[in-house]
Amino acid sequence: MLSFTRSFSTSRRALVKVAVLGASGGIGQPLSMLLKLNPLVTELSLYDINHTPGVAADLSHIDRNSFTKSAKGPDQLKAALTGMEVVVIPAGVPRKPGMTRDDLFSSNASIVRDLVDAVGNYCPKAIIAIVTNPVNSCVPVAAEMLKKRGVYDPKKLFGITTLDLIRASTFVGELKGIDPMLIQVPVICGHSGETIVPVMSQCKPKIKLTDSEICDLTKRIQNAGTEVVKLKAGAGSATLAMAFAGSRMVDAIMRGIKGQSNVIECSFVEYNYEEAQYFSTPILLGPNGIEKNLGLPKLSKLERELLKIAIPILKKNIKKGEDFVLT
Numbered sequence: 001m002l003s004f005t006r007s008f009s010t011s012r013r014a015l016v017k018v019a020v021l022g023a024s025g026g027i028g029q030p031l032s033m034l035l036k037l038n039p040l041v042t043e044l045s046l047y048d049i050n051h052t053p054g055v056a057a058d059l060s061h062i063d064r065n066s067f068t069k070s071a072k073g074p075d076q077l078k079a080a081l082t083g084m085e086v087v088v089i090p091a092g093v094p095r096k097p098g099m100t101r102d103d104l105f106s107s108n109a110s111i112v113r114d115l116v117d118a119v120g121n122y123c124p125k126a127i128i129a130i131v132t133n134p135v136n137s138c139v140p141v142a143a144e145m146l147k148k149r150g151v152y153d154p155k156k157l158f159g160i161t162t163l164d165l166i167r168a169s170t171f172v173g174e175l176k177g178i179d180p181m182l183i184q185v186p187v188i189c190g191h192s193g194e195t196i197v198p199v200m201s202q203c204k205p206k207i208k209l210t211d212s213e214i215c216d217l218t219k220r221i222q223n224a225g226t227e228v229v230k231l232k233a234g235a236g237s238a239t240l241a242m243a244f245a246g247s248r249m250v251d252a253i254m255r256g257i258k259g260q261s262n263v264i265e266c267s268f269v270e271y272n273y274e275e276a277q278y279f280s281t282p283i284l285l286g287p288n289g290i291e292k293n294l295g296l297p298k299l300s301k302l303e304r305e306l307l308k309i310a311i312p313i314l315k316k317n318i319k320k321g322e323d324f325v326l327t
């Protein structure tokens, strides 16, 4: 039976090769584990500047039919990236109490710039999914870097905002006593404070919420990351829920690659809305990344007001990322 299973699974080539850059971190490790458990992954390439040989050896003992390899330090980036189809990037410094995501820019922008440059060099056709904060600025950093290399494909660059979506489902579910897995709330615009705009009016299934419930839920979703940072008291930001959210997004990307129909997730991608060049909207995923950007859902008056507050902040975040590479 064992040998049957093994020989049956030699169709590995039809599956997906995924690299995690920042694989030894608080997010990187559980995210890598969830990807190791995903049957769509055929090869898992773990890269970090620290500890990857041990993390990869540990994960490689899990009895799944995928190959796990490790690379440590910039000299091994070529080996980590060559042949990869999806690259997830959770490398970088997390928040400490009192910090905003924007405060991370000075440490993390250069990490994202250099890693994305290597992706552009060694696996230019890969789909890139960025976890590193501030996502609102790091995605433009990545885009400008790929443009510099002449390999930018806007269909293949994603900022992961899935944590906002799972939080929205959880908090609505808690409030109404409904299984959160049955609830979907689109969350649009960006991934920091007021740029996180939950679209409660399009919640599926339709759930009756009062204006004050919507306001409270919106504030909680916008500040949920900060809630975790405070409670972790200096030991970092969300890691476990983020790893789960990241694995859901990468799973969706891989199902798109495999040609599964109707795979939709919200993500922060190139999309011009009111002159903000990047924007999180629902995306239909396909073999080459974005199959179709489904655009903004219908918005209530309150949601349009939230966007009015968010757009100037988002535009500033985007410009900061672009200027970092261009000047």
Ligand code: NAI
Pocket (backbone or CB within 6 Å): 021, 022, 023, 024, 025, 026, 027, 028, 047, 048, 049, 050, 090, 091, 092, 093, 094, 095, 104, 108, 111, 115, 130, 131, 132, 133, 134, 135, 160, 161, 162, 163, 164, 191, 236, 237, 238, 239, 242
């Ligand atoms: P962590 O400090 O636990 O791990 C970061 C890892 O990145 C470390 O293993 C470190 O060695 C590695 N690293 C640093 N520089 C690197 C480089 N040049 N190349 C490769 N690896 C490098 O941090 P944690 O908690 O895993 O957070 C990672 C990032 O994810 C942070 O920027 C954080 O703000 C962000 N984040 C994003 C969320 C989202 O919803 N998109 C949610 C939560 C955190």
